[in-house]
Amino acid sequence: MGKRVLIVEDELTQLALLEGVITRAGYDVEKAMSGSEAIKRLNTSPAPHIDIMLLDLVMPGKSGIEVLGEIRPKFPNLPVIMLTAHSSINTVVDAMRAGANDFIVKPASAERIRSAMEASLKTTALVGEIGPMQESIGPLSFDNLVGDSPAMQRATKLAQKAAKASIPVLIEGESGVGKEVFARAIHDASDRSGKPFVAVNCGAIPENLVESILFGHEKGAFTGATEKRLGKFQEANGGTLFLDEVGELPLDIQVKLLRALQEKEIDPVGGKQSIKVDIRVVSATNRNLVERISEGAFREDLFYRLNVYPILLPPLRERKSDIPALTDHFLEKISSMEGLDQRRISATALAAVSAYDWPGNIRQLQNMLFRAVILSEGDVLTPDDFPSLFADTQQNYVPEVNIAQAAHYAPAQQIIPQSGQTGATLFLHTEDGHMKSLEELEAAIIAAALERYDGRMAEIARRLKIGRSTLYRKVAEYGLDK
Numbered sequence: 231m232g233k234r235v236l237i238v239e240d241e242l243t244q245l246a247l248l249e250g251v252i253t254r255a256g257y258d259v260e261k262a263m264s265g266s267e268a269i270k271r272l273n274t275s276p277a278p279h280i281d282i283m284l285l286d287l288v289m290p291g292k293s294g295i296e297v298l299g300e301i302r303p304k305f306p307n308l309p310v311i312m313l314t315a316h317s318s319i320n321t322v323v324d325a326m327r328a329g330a331n332d333f334i335v336k337p338a339s340a341e342r343i344r345s346a347m348e349a350s351l352k353t354t355a356l357v358g359e360i361g362p363m364q365e366s367i368g369p370l371s372f373d374n375l376v377g378d379s380p381a382m383q384r385a386t387k388l389a390q391k392a393a394k395a396s397i398p399v400l401i402e403g404e405s406g407v408g409k410e411v412f413a414r415a416i417h418d419a420s421d422r423s424g425k426p427f428v429a430v431n432c433g434a435i436p437e438n439l440v441e442s443i444l445f446g447h448e449k450g451a452f453t454g455a456t457e458k459r460l461g462k463f464q465e466a467n468g469g470t471l472f473l474d475e476v477g478e479l480p481l482d483i484q485v486k487l488l489r490a491l492q493e494k495e496i497d498p499v500g501g502k503q504s505i506k507v508d509i510r511v512v513s514a515t516n517r518n519l520v521e522r523i524s525e526g527a528f529r530e531d532l533f534y535r536l537n538v539y540p541i542l543l544p545p546l547r548e549r550k551s552d553i554p555a556l557t558d559h560f561l562e563k564i565s566s567m568e569g570l571d572q573r574r575i576s577a578t579a580l581a582a583v584s585a586y587d588w589p590g591n592i593r594q595l596q597n598m599l600f601r602a603v604i605l606s607e608g609d610v611l612t613p614d615d616f617p618s619l620f621a622d623t624q625q626n627y628v629p630e631v632n633i634a635q636a637a638h639y640a641p642a643q644q645i646i647p648q649s650g651q652t653g654a655t656l657f658l659h660t661e662d663g664h665m666k667s668l669e670e671l672e673a674a675i676i677a678a679a680l681e682r683y684d685g686r687m688a689e690i691a692r693r694l695k696i697g698r699s700t701l702y703r704k705v706a707e708y709g710l711d712k
Contacts, residue, residue: 233281233351234258238268238297239313240289244336248284251340255347265292269300272308280308282347284334287314287325298328309350313338349709372415376559377552381544385412388541393419398491400476400536401514403543405684406593409514410474412543417470422510425469430462433475433686440483442499445490451500463496463507470510476536477517477528478688488532511536517689546588546595553584556592560599561611573603575611586619593684673708676701680710 235257239245249259260280262268269292272280287294294312301308312330325333331350334342372386392399393416401409410429417427435443442451446461462471473479479487490496491511495504513536522528546553557580561573575583588594602615657674660666679690687705691698 232256232258234260234278235347236260236262236268236271236280236283238262238265238283238285238289238294240264240286244286244313247337248343251343252284252347254340255344257347265289265294265297268297272301272305282309282311282351284311284313284343284347285330287312295325295328298325298330302329309347311346311350345709372419375411375415376556377549378555379544379549379551381549382552385541385543388539389416390419392416392539392541395539396420396422396510398510398536398538399512400538400540401512401543402540403514403516404545404591405516405686406591407543407545408592409516409543410472412541413470413472413512413514416512417472417510420470420510422469426466427470427472428462428466429472429474431474433478433688437480440480441486444483445486445496445498446501447499448501451498461496461498463490463509464505466509467507468509470512473511473513475515475517475686475688476513477515477519477522478686481527481529484529484532488529488535491532491535546591550584553588553595554580556595557583557599560596561603564600564603568603570603571609573606573609573611576613579611579613579616582613582616582619590682669708672704673710676704676708677710680705 235252237245237248237252237259239248239261240263245261245263249261252259258278260271260278262271268283268285271277285294285297292300294314298310298312301310306329309331310329311332311334312325313334313336315336332346334346372390375382375386389399389412399413399416401412403409413429414427417423430444432440441447442459442461444461444463446459446464449458473487486497490507493504494508495506497504519528519533519537523530523533557575561575565571565573583595590597598616598619599611602611606612606615658666658671675694676690679694683689683693687698687701691701694701696704
């Protein structure tokens with residue numbers, strides 16, 4: 231069965247053109263002529279699974295942005311390509327903020343539409359990740375946090391004390407340990423719980439948009455600024471602003487962030503007057519900020535302003551006694567999300583899961599369980615449902631690839647071992663025994679890095695020792711973007 235595409239477009243001519251292009255590309259097509267109709271279709275069960283959606287920005291009733299806002303909590307991994315007849319920086323930023331994977335200006339060529347769909351589907355398959363599973367109803371209390379290991383108890387006690395004050399908190403820990411979950415728990419246990427909680431991934435914002443997204447901008451402040459926009463500081467006014475990956479902020483923005491924290495006011499881009507804001511800042515990093523300071527990449531005065539109350543979250547390998555409880559928690563949530571009967575895990579599989587070191591931490595555990603549930607044919611997960619885990623006898627994290635990528639990898643006997651190293655293996659030969667091109671090898675390395683470091687481009691550039699602009703260009707060249 232082919233991939234199923236939902237086209238959401240209110241103009242009949244555009245709808246017919248898109249249907250023709252997408253059908254000829256080999257996809258199955260469903261159509262909706264309004265945002266409400268699209269939301270109803272996605273929520274219809276049972277019905278064929280929608281693999282990707284093309285969504286018009288401007289429609290009668292619900293706009294494309296409003297539709298995205300409604301569907302993202304329930305369908306976090308559905309690739310959505312936004313369509314519009316008019317592009318501007320404002321509309322691009324709004325669409326990406328709402329969760330769009332790509333942005334196409336109409337009329338678009340058939341090749342542009344096909345390539346955007348292929349890239350979005352490829353990226354979704356490569357990452358293969360579901361977002362953090364938050365409680366769907368009510369605030370996230372500390373009682374909802376799973377785990378009673380000594381390391382978890384220490385971190386929770388510190389966070390509970392932090393919730394009672396309004397001082398800045400810096401949450402440190404490896405990628406995937408649950409820093410945003412702790413930040414939300416702190417907010418929901420504080421006296422600001424009824425106010426906004428606004429999260430910003432500082433490492434995922436393009437450098438030329440960081441200032442506008444954080445502090446907002448006035449109409450006409452720069453080319454494409456066709457209307458006034460509030461920044462994240464104003465959105466969080468009265469509540470909590472969570473700055474994730476704060477160590478990735480450019481130095482010039484760090485100066486403005488420091489002033490905003492000290493003076494409790496911001497200066498929107500193009501604005502003539504400062505605006506007072508009342509926020510509580512919780513920041514997080516997986517980097518050693520002291521090292522970043524010594525490298526000249528992070529301001530020492532900003533570090534002391536953010537690091538008033540540090541909390542270190544332990545990696546999962548230091549709280550292995552929590553893995554059985556986390557496994558049960560995720561299996562319950564995943565089964566409920568997918569409308570499946572409750573899944574359980576066999577004793578043998580659980581023993582292996584509990585013994586694994588999980589370098590990707592809770593996020594990696596969650597994603598592997600998600601894949602196991604989707605691929606399993608029974609109600610009890612067995613070792614056969616965790617092929618990558620049981621194949622990794624050295625207890626190292628091997629990034630998974632999708633079926634399309636796997637076709638380019640050589641059989642096991644063509645593995646070229648790296649002396650003294652373990653972990654992910656790079657195949658140098660094609661299936662017919664010839665050497666791969668440098669471009670193929672480079673694409674495979676970058677794809678593995680995207681998986682290993684969760685798409686954090688600054689971290690990937692640092693690890694691969696290339697410039698960030700070069701990395702962005704190569705990601706686009708190899709179709710790994712969006």
